[in-house]
Amino acid sequence: MRTVIKHRLFWPVAMLILLIVINTVARSQFASITIRDGRLYGALIDILRQSAPLMLVALGMTIVIATRGIDLSVGAVMAVSGAVALTIIDGSTDPNQLGVVVLAVVVAILVSLLLGVWNGFLVSVLGIQPIIATLVLMLAGRGVALLITEGFITTVNSTPFEYISTGYLLLLPFAFFIWVAAVAAVGLIERRSALGVLTEAVGINPEASRLAGVRSRGIIWSAYAASAILSGVAGLIYASNIKAADANAAGQFIELYAILAVVVGGTSLMGGKFSIAGTVVGVLIIQTLESSILFLGVSPAQSPVFFALVVVLVVIIQSPTLHRYARRLTRSARQASEHASDLEPTG
């Protein structure tokens, strides 16, 4: 039991289960899943579908945070990616042609990669603090996206493109498969190879890693590139969902929610040890919380209050101060009992 509680995923998973239980008790239809036309429907399925963009962004953020960095530009990259894809589709003669959509997707992801390489360059070569380095793109990226769409919200009607976010594959939403595939790919690359542990080493102690011969520059660079690619895909899903490229609204605040998901999932912002499973749980918690807040009849605009409380709670639980305090309490309790037993023979 102790080892279960001590496991780093215990609290996040417990929280997710608690949220699901509360929701199920409060509204019975929450857990119900129906099949129509060979497709599953229900609140839980919606959560799986809607979490796709945040999941992808948070996944990339996890890797970046593991290197002791942070990527504030994810929302801007989403905006650029969506703008690039929709501009290509919009400019083509037949938006419904699969080839056009594939081209648009590939180009959008390549552009995202380019942005990630830029971030990685600032951080790993120029040695600029990650918060600042990615702040540059966070500010300028949306401007670039607006330039691409020429200041308009580009809308398209393209069936293959819409499939990305609203399509179904084997009972479940296609978007769900995208994030599962991304999680599996990142998980395999990080944990089956030594990349994961080397990333952690770089995140925990960059100088020691450098002296040990770890190619930290490449590792950090690739983390930002991966984050940007994942954000690019997230941007495509977002654009597909609203059938439009909205350079201002796409991915707004997503960096904050992604960071929150990573932290809730038990990865420390100080870098180092990271947990992909934790991030997955973190994203699901946020998405479920969002759905619960909506159900409570709270305006979605007011939901940040709840997230603020979650952040405060989580950081206080993770806080070393609290742990030190708890240790001291248990120690003095132990000393007190030892003291008592010392006194017994004489007293």
Add this chain to the structure above:
Amino acid sequence: MTTVEKAAEVRGQASGPYRVFMSRRASLLPTLTAVAILILLFIGAEIFLRGDFITPRNISALLLDNAYLLILAVGMTFVIMTGGIDLSVGSVMAFTGIWLASLLEAGTSLAIAIPAVMVGGALVGLLIGILVQFFDVQPFIASLAGLFLARGLAYVVSLNSILVENDAVLSLQSTRFQIGDWYITPTGILALVVTLIGTYVMQYTRFGRTTYAIGGNPQASLMGLKVARTTVSVYVISGVCGGLAGLVLTAYSGAGYPRNGIGTELDVIAAVVIGGTVLTGGRGYVLGSMVGVFVYGTIKTIISFMGAEQSWMQIIIGALLLLFIVVQRAIVARSVRRT
């Protein structure tokens, strides 16, 4: 001391004004660069727009339009000086602004409403400060919580904008003290007063110097300085500045609106950095942040004069930010290498 170093000391002492300046005031360089850029912007715009730019009206408007930004930048300078960051400022401004509007709508007197919203801003700052200082939460995350909280509270107060009909508040904006074509509004005066107080506190009080010390040496508590109290205070100051900015913005727009100030924290941080304050803390000036705000405001004005896309604003500010970061990095690296 070693002979090599001694020789270096002697060299340092015996040299001319350039070296004395570099040994005393190298940290002024980024701010001076910002001043130079501001002047270049003015001259460039004047030439480009054929003499239509440097006018009393434009320059007066610069202060008026950016008063809230300046107030936020002063608060942010305190936070960044300690090596922290405060992402909550835009939300706090929105929250205090809409709350003020709602209090006034309900007929609360100004004497109660204004102190109330200041305390509201201060409390958000206090929360952030406590998380940072006593729970070892990174400033980025702690202030992120503050951002969420204040933004949510703004919507809790009202989902829609609330018009302000209080004459006293509106007069903060509409009153113009004029000298020829030059004018200044009470909001502008307020922003300047905040800047002056900020400068005074930073340069002439022990509290201000402690913020520099914390930014320069995270172990400053070993120097017997009141680190905990100072760290919490800078976030409270930033919160109060958020409250003041809420008041100014409400006066400026004649209404409280819960969507105000989304992304403003980034503009503020950009302005502070452009003004020469180093994001790792310990180096910078409140007056530098004022220059940074003016650079920001001038670029905005130029872009609107040229009728260019708003998107260029973001790209130019991003590029400027990058430029300043690289310059600062070079300066910091230089001083680190010398120790």
Add this chain to the structure above:
Amino acid sequence: MALSADTSDRRIVEMRGITISFPGVLALDSVDFFLRPGEVHSLMGENGAGKSTLIKALTGVYPIDSGTIDVSGTSRIFRSTFEAEAAGISTVYQEINLCTNLSVGENVMLGHEPHKGGRIDWKAVHRLASEHLEGLGISIDTRSMLSNHSIAIQQLVAISRAMVLDAKVLILDEPTSSLDRGEVEQLFAVIRDLRDKGAAILFVSHFLDQVYEIADRITVLRNGKLVGEYLVKDLPREDLVTKMIGRVLKEFEAIASTVAREIDRTETPVMKATDVGRRGVLEPADLDVYEGEIVGIAGLLGSGRTELVRLLYGADRADSGHIEVGGAPAKMTSPRQAIDRHIAFSSEDRRAEGIVADLTVAENILLGIQARKGFRKIRREKQESVVSEYLEALDVRPADPDMVAGNLSGGNQQKVLIARWLATAPELLILDEPTRGIDVGTKADLQRKVAELSEQGLSVIFISSELEEVLRLAQRIVVMRDRKRIGELESSTVKLDGLIDFIANEGKGSAA
């Protein structure tokens, strides 16, 4: 010597039964310590004995687990340096604690700035700062940034800072580590003056000469335990050394005999560096190491010893000279270049540049070979065999591969680091201060291991602040001073006094 303190045993500070533990170490174990007004009291012990921890316990930096502290007769537990200062205890900690982003004058006066009309009187700040600095014999532009000044000046600024407070108790933890003779004299004059005015001064230094010159009384700590308190006149040096290091002396003699052998210097050297230097950091220096040889580098902190080996390893880039490894020219522009040529380097700063604290012991040991191998993971069986081999060979305690490395004691962390490097099968191992801050037993373990390895043919460059250690281990000693190589000695031909004299005077006009 003013021994007026002996007659009345008034105590201004009484610490009793002080115990402090950190994860994995008992740093102080029920230690008693007393300070009397009008005395200079020296706290002695090897690195890691608990001196700095005891000081920080007194000034409230570390909370104590148990024990009592009385200051001027009342029980006090400080929660911060600020509170300690308010109670009249002024401290200069071992690590120079100043703000390099502020001016010299402000650093001296920070927290005690004179005010005029509700604002800091900057003129007075700089005037007072100059006065305090001149008290220590330095006159510099107090308005210049601290970052422009050398470590020695910074150390003097830190000391001046402590003088600003008119303290009843002045604590100086290794205040002289980068000062030259004249500066030390000046400091001692000030200390004597304060003592005669009735202040209690706690003086920590690893320079025995200085301790015997200035101290009235000595308290010895070993491995976090109190050995005893003595009057200086009752404690000859030999006794002090024995008390500091304990019974391990014999073991050290055995190590010395292991390394006492002839090195064949006719073959191609394992590494030969010629004129390697970097502007502002190190003047061009030569160094060669032969197979199975241990070359020691002796010199004070800041003498350029660390800088030299960092250039040799490619941790920093040299801007002059060339290096040959095994006879072939080698460009050392990054650590990887060195690693590829079978050179390993263990940094002096174990925590910041060595151990990866949150990873496990096994992951730390494997980091070196994994980094060389790239992203392909080492097979599990290979991992386990390597880890268990080195845990045993270096006697890491506890020998738990899954323990988080940050929770090991300093000595065991050092062993893990050496294991990391040995696992890469190096031909040349560079050890920069490998024994700093670890207990004497582990220190002996490490030295024995290094001696054994060199016997098997490994070449070693060994740096230590403890000259005895360098003399004991190395066959040849390169001496550095002022960022310059000043000479080379065969260790069989020189004794400790000779080495100290060489470091201090060789090449100076005043030598002879």
